[in-house]
Amino acid sequence: MLRAYDLVKWFGETPALRGVSFSVAAGETVAITGPSGSGKSTLLQCVAGIMTPDVGEVWYEETPVHALSETRRALLRREHFGVVFQFGQLLEELTAEENVALPLLLAGRAREEALTAARQWLARLDVADCARQRPGQMSAGQMQRVAVARALVTSPKVLFADEPTGALDSYEGALVLRILLSAARTHGTTVVLVTHDPRVAAHADREIAVRDGQLEAAMVRA
Numbered sequence: 001m002l003r004a005y006d007l008v009k010w011f012g013e014t015p016a017l018r019g020v021s022f023s024v025a026a027g028e029t030v031a032i033t034g035p036s037g038s039g040k041s042t043l044l045q046c047v048a049g050i051m052t053p054d055v056g057e058v059w060y061e062e063t064p065v066h067a068l069s070e071t072r073r074a075l076l077r078r079e080h081f082g083v084v085f086q087f088g089q090l091l092e093e094l095t096a097e098e099n100v101a102l103p104l105l106l107a108g109r110a111r112e113e114a115l116t117a118a119r120q121w122l123a124r125l126d127v128a129d130c131a132r133q134r135p136g137q138m139s140a141g142q143m144q145r146v147a148v149a150r151a152l153v154t155s156p157k158v159l160f161a162d163e164p165t166g167a168l169d170s171y172e173g174a175l176v177l178r179i180l181l182s183a184a185r186t187h188g189t190t191v192v193l194v195t196h197d198p199r200v201a202a203h204a205d206r207e208i209a210v211r212d213g214q215l216e217a218a219m220v221r222a
């Protein structure tokens with residue numbers, strides 16, 4: 001479903017990726033692991049079409065993501081991908097249900113329909129009580145659950161998550177991860193997850209280890 005060929009990315013003099021190739025099958029959960037600065041986030045952002053590699057190709061099904069304009073990549077992300085970052089990046093001035101409804105409103109859905117779907121996702125993530133609260137009134141764990149609901153509300157084909165539990169304590173982090181993965185599996189969503197935490201990576205079907213911008217090992221769990 002997703003394929004990356006020989007990705008190279010430089011930031012000035014710094015080589016962030018030095019020829020990385022891998023593929024992800026539909027419905028698979030893959031963890032990209034590695035030490036700080038190894039290139040995990042750069043890899044995720046190239047594969048998700050958030051940035052383009054300097055060299056190499058990224059294919060999403062039959063679409064050459066690396067060759068699309070910024071506008072087409074934004075459209076592809078909006079229609080097919082969901083993204084969660086370490087800090088949920090919710091809009092402060094909107095309530096939880098409005099934050100989650102936003103991607104549906106942008107896709108042209110009617111307001112009441114979008115809010116109903118948002119509330120269903122908040123309930124699935126066990127934060128129905130927060131529907132009318134703004135991010136400032138929520139805990140870090142609640143905000144991250146809302147961010148996951150917002151990423152999944154459009155039923156994306158692929159969910160990209162960059163340290164989605166990195167800002168949470170280990171108990172809350174494990175809970176959010178479990179809910180995220182079970183929601184993704186229930187809906188057949190492919191997941192690409194960046195983490196430096198082996199306990200988080202252990203939940204994935206497969207681990208891709210990156211070191212100094214190159215693949216270290218690709219292992220499949222039994």
Ligand SMILES: Nc1ncnc2c1ncn2[C@@H]1O[C@H](COP(=O)(O)OP(=O)(O)OP(=O)(O)O)[C@@H](O)[C@H]1O
Nearest residue numbers: 011014016034035036037038039040041042043196
């Ligand atoms: N926007 C940027 N400008 C300049 N250098 C960058 C930029 N983004 C990443 N880098 C550099 O590219 C390399 C890879 O960074 P990247 O963020 O992909 O690593 P990472 O494994 O995700 O690290 P961390 O776990 O600390 O987030 C690092 O040397 C980093 O300093």
